[in-house]
Amino acid sequence: MGRFKITPSIAVVLVLVLLVSLAAMRYDGFLGTYNVQSVLRYISMFSLVALGMCFVIMTGGIDLSVGSVAAMCSVISALLSPYGLAPGLVGGVAAGCLAGVVNGILITQLRILPFIATLATMLAASGSGLLLAKNQSVSVSYDTYFTQLGQGDLFSFVRPEWVDADGVGLFGSILGFVLSFPTPAWIAIVAYVVGGVVISHTSFGRHVLAVGGGTEASRLMGLPVDRTIFSVYIISGTLAGLAGVILAAQFGAGQPIEGIGWELFAIASVVVGGTLLSGGKGSVVGTLAGALLLGVIFTILNFENGMGWISLSAYWQSVVRGVFLLVVVILQSRLARQDSDRMKAT
Amino acid sequence: MSDLVSIFRRYGVLIALVLLILLNFAITPHFATMQTLSVNLTQVCTIVIVGVGMTLVIATGGIDLSVGALMAIAGAMSPMFFTGQLIAIPNIYVGIALGIVIPIIIASLFGLFNGWLITRFSIQPIVATLVLFIAGRGIAQVSTNGDLQVFKVPEFQSIAIGRVLGVPFQVWIMVVVVGIAAFVLRRTVFGRQLLAVGGNEAAARLSGISVKRVKLIVYTVSGFCSAIAGLIVIAMNSAADANLIGLGMELDAIAAVAVGGTLLNGGRATIIGTLLGALIIQLVRYTLLANGVPDAAALVVKAGLIVLAVWLQRQERV
């Protein structure tokens, strides 16, 4: 019962697996601990933002403020870090949540288009971040455990030594691989698992998809449309705040100008992962795969650089990413058209 | 009473601008000087020129995120012509001519590319122009290797800072661009068709309007405007840095369009409004700076202005 369809989301996962396999064969140490750790650390922040964006886009909206909010929250959490891990974490996340509330109010109460509302929040958050940081980066205090959030490897203390030995076998390798994940990666994993469960197994999650699939119809069906939309912006802001906290913890400083372009990476991840930009249909897993895919491509480019076959400056990477996005988007539009032609069997 | 309200709606932007100017007369020292006027106008020129292209794109219900990147491409490429890097040039004027015409053509072609993505594959404008937003600056950086190109070619620089009748040349360029665009929008068939596409695309198509052609043209024009703005920037600075030209321009342009009264879903557009919107935003920023408020705060204020302007627009539409 139930046919297995190659949805765009599944396709992305397949491509991801394929790419990683190819890369592992080609580059020494691609799957080695060091590389995996740095890639994961780097991608975790972005993927958190992408998760929030996924929820927002599923309702048919968009959140352009996530990058600036993350930057602002990195500053706030850095400022609070001398007081300990908890204040830094809570402060940063709360600030992100507040930004989400502002977006929610602008969009559901003042009825301003999400594009414009989040554009304004983006400017405001950017300005606030700069003001709070007095136009420079804010060092994080190393006196507390705060930096563990970004630089630690959560489960490494339970990692048994035998997984590093030669000839340890598949299970051992995988176990060793997983246990070496850095803390930010675990945070992101938990977030995605929760996100995935919420979308598929809670009424809130179904309402998110319904609202995106037909806002007016949802309203007439009695769904709490405004509340649902408000909530996804809070989720997006909160996750952006969390990403900002991790950013500060990872680099040891809150950066008010970091975060530029994060929203676009997030949108690209979501789109690549198979979620419709118009809302109503999508996949949390796909978004994760999309974020990983984009990150892996970036890493592959770094490796290619290192191998000297081609000398790709950093500038080429943005070209490559742009082209990649282009290919994906064109493919998606093709798939969507095929789908809708098939649908007209009504 | 309702007359007063409708007057306010129609001329609100203008009234706001006038009030701002009066406020500055009162509280800002040295405001009423030619120099202040000149400084403000100069900073606003490039935003308005890009804003004109953006207004047309938004009027069709789209958006163009690639304007900053296209500015960078045009601005980075131009010096390579008149400094003789790419091809040997007989004399400086030919070099300058090439350095103006070819970047404009190339940026316009990129704009056409945007339009093609949108019409051929039905990709949403925000995503389609996102591609060049990401890749475009990279293209500019690759072609100059990220290096700063400094040049000293007074003939070229005059397109920005040369003066005609005491007013910088770039202001004249802005005036001409605004004038032509406003005329096209209000008085030509193409202008009507453009507004129809934004107002109700299905109706426009059913009325025989080539929606595809209209969209291809507006995105090309947006690229064209970006190129002009990019050339002005490098002329002003006498240097071309692919990393910095047009950075953040898309936001400034969209803000100017929104504050100026053009509806973001399309169908109604005002070029003059974009001009006024850009002036208001610039003036607010200047007011704050001149009175000692840190620049970062201006960002917050800009955000507030946008929200206010859009919200007021909404009230009008009931």
Next chain:
Amino acid sequence: MTEIQPLLVMKAIDKSFGNVAALVGADLMVMPAEVMGLVGQNGAGKSTMIKVLNGAFQRDGGTVEFDGKPWIAGSPQQAQRAGVSTIFQEINLIGYRSVAENIYLGREIKRFAGFLDWEKMNAGARTLLARFNIDVDVTLALENFSTAVQQMVAIARAVSFEAKLVIMDEPTSSLDEAEVAVLMKTIRQLKAEGVAVIFVTHKLDELYQVCDRVTIMRDGRTVMVAHMGDISKLQLVASMLGRDLADVRARGATAFNDEKHDIGGELLEAKSLSVGRRVSDASFDIRKGEIVGLAGLLGSGRTETARAVFAADPKSRGRIVFGGKERDLRSPAEAIAAGMGYCSEDRKVQGIVPDMSVADNLTLALLPALTRVGTIDEAKQREIVQRFIQDIGIKCSGPHQKIRELSGGNQQKVLLARWLCMNPKLLILDEPTRGIDVGAKGEIQSLIGRFADEGLGVLMISSELEEIVEGADRVFVLRDGKTVAELNKAEISEQAVMQAMAHGAT
């Protein structure tokens, strides 16, 4: 004997949109377990009344009492919880979501800790649909199914809410005979269970099958309430139109007159058109000066066929011969150049450009002819617009008024003028009088007749049977994307058309 309290009392309801009054002191009263019909022409206010009741709109004036208590419904959600369930004509469900999900959206069945119980929901959905003789895979997305199935799902959803009152707005518009029978049975079942039903329909015969009483609305007011047994169909129609019974009997329900037009030679021939997935074999022809009606149920493919003729959508098979020549038109622009015009079904969605003026909307297709070196010849535009405003009687404050401020009827006139000013040979009209008040409706109908008299060929799609029956010189009936019947003037009758729509030509 104690007097039974009415279940619903709506008194003196007012509702305006901007300066257009949709309801003016309208009343509606329903007794418990009663099936009340609600009829009126398009634009009479039925939909507005219903939306005021179920909370989609807020009324401007009047009182509503439900079950003896004042009725406060700020939203459809509240209304549903309080016992009033609505089924709209447009399928207000979410196409991307599964059938089961659509049925349970808003009141999902949960397990522990808030997790959704998909098994229970899927099973529940299957059981519910079985009551309606529908057996489909409830886990598939709704958009996979036909309009009829989607409508039944919507009905199933509304009925499952344990409401005290179920409102059905044109529920049979896309159903075939068997499905209509199932629906009628369901309504009777609801009545037996003590649930009241408000049944809005165009098809007056249905009222007599299932309703106890009927409320007739016209121009935003309630003009009559009667028991089904006490009122004849003709009286119903006359009351809906606000005309004299004898007058209606003599002249018909529409403004189409009975005189024959001069019908000329072949103008358009469509042979075996196949468009997308919905139309597989549509054929018809139109002669000069003839009004050809295209009839069929909702979802039968009429609009798709019309759009294919106008080249708004590509046809996958079939031939079109226009003006004696075989044509391969690729876009509306080409169709317009060949001499066709097309008024779409939903003027808000595909007709008017809301922020533009009356003048610009009127000349939208004519623009290329109005140029002088690329700029608009404003004097010529003014002259043409003025001429049509007077000729057709468009009520507006001036040619520069924004079209969205006009009433539906006047907007439709502007859209008609858009084509008439191009001097077309063929005019395709898709539901030309939908959502228009009675007066304007008559004006538009006579306009159509007038242009046919002048030699224009007209292809008219209408869901209002009287328009087809009285206005068309010939009728083609579509069913499931195929032409199933062609009726000549003599053969046209409401009976014949409905028979063909429901069964096909047997």
